[in-house]
Amino acid sequence: MTSDARPGDGAAAPAPGGARAEAERTLFWRRALAGWDAAFYALLAISAISILTVADTFPPDGGTWAALGGLTLLLLAYVLVGRRGAQAGDVRLTRAYLVVLVVVVSLCSGVSTIGSILLFVGFSQVWFFAASTREGVVASVVLAVASCAAIATAAFAAGEDPSARDLVVLGAQMAVGLIFSLALGVWITRVAERSEERAWLLEQLESAQAQLAASNHASGVLAERERMAQEIHDTLAQGFTSVVMLAQTAQAQLDAGRADLARDRLDQVERVARENLAEARALVAAFGPAALADATLAEALERLAERFQAETGVRVEVALGDAGAPDRDTEVVLLRAAQEALANVRKHAGARRVLLRLVRDDGVLALEVLDDGQGLAPGTAEGVGLRGMRERVTAGGGTLDVAGEPGRGTRVRLAMPLRDEDGPLGDPGTGTA
Incomplete structure (x- = not known):
């Protein structure tokens, strides 16, 4: 999983592009690690069995043990360094594992005729652990060149004296493998990036929709609050004002001994209060003015x-x-x-x-x-x-x-x-x- 650029790098991103890219890469590593574990252990076991049973090694006596030692070193490096780095999202550990991977695969390619099977492991894991497309390309080229050099060196050391044609064929075969690895790796990377971009855009859309819904809800609440405040001001508050003024007038008339006029005012107080009660019920029921009912x-x-x-x-x-x-x-x-x-x-x-x-x-x-x-x-x-x-x-x-x-x-x-x-x-x- 590699990436040089992420959707959202720039001002619009919710976090710095590099930080978000690392988080996405870590998430990819954790999600895909179980499948890579199975593939790695299976290929490593096949390589070990092939070296022990059918492979020619150099030197004949120690080449087998050197190849098996390299496989053991690669297994330990994967478990202790590469896998741990993928789980923790630690790029330093994954890069250290890539160095060990290139060295071990090159060594095994040189000392065993079956060692080149590890190139499948090497090229695939390069693109899994590389932190960027550039890093994946560089690691793939170094792995191809180092493996080719190790095979040629082993051939010369064994006294086979390969001809120029043999070296050209070896280089062509390695170049084909390298080109296939680069093409496949870049293509998978682009597919992953597009998938990440779509996921990020979907996340942004959902976030924007949630913010818009919250904003609309807040606006609606505020508008309804203002409407209710205005309704209360236009109806209940004015009615209560009338009640207060009529009650004060009735009190003054009672003090003046004009009970008949005070009684009329109290009747008006009752009528206004009943009208206010009707207005209050209409407001609660979201009806229009009670007077228009x-x-x-x-x-x-x-x-x-x-x-x-x-x-x-x-x-x-x-x-x-x-x-x-x-x-x-x-x-x-x-x-x-x-x-x-x-x-x-x-x-x-x-x-x-x-x-x-x-x-x-x-x-x-x-x-x-x-x-x-x-x-x-x-x-x-x-x-x-x-x-x-x-x-x-x-x-x-x-x-x-x-x-x-x-x-x-x-x-x-x-x-x-x-x-x-x-x-x-x-x-x-x-x-x-």
């Missing part, structure tokens, strides 16, 4: 105006034109906007009269809330409620305009596009007052 938008606005007038004593005039049949989302936005506008009148305007007007014009449904209160001072910042109203209107494709001058009241106007079966009608920006 059994009424049209115009009816809900009329009820809202009546309740506001009864609670505050501020006169509310309602002018409701033909609203048509807007979709539910548009009704929710308009009703919430009316609730927020009236809540601001209650808290800030000090008004005596309020006009609540609903107008359908040129493909938009416009809601206006005008009061004769103290107006807006220059540079007045928008509060939470008004920002939430603007976000609702903008999300629905509408427009919101808030205008006022000190002492001359305030006008809140929002326009929502109407939709029919063929799609949007008109421009939400048209029909402004």
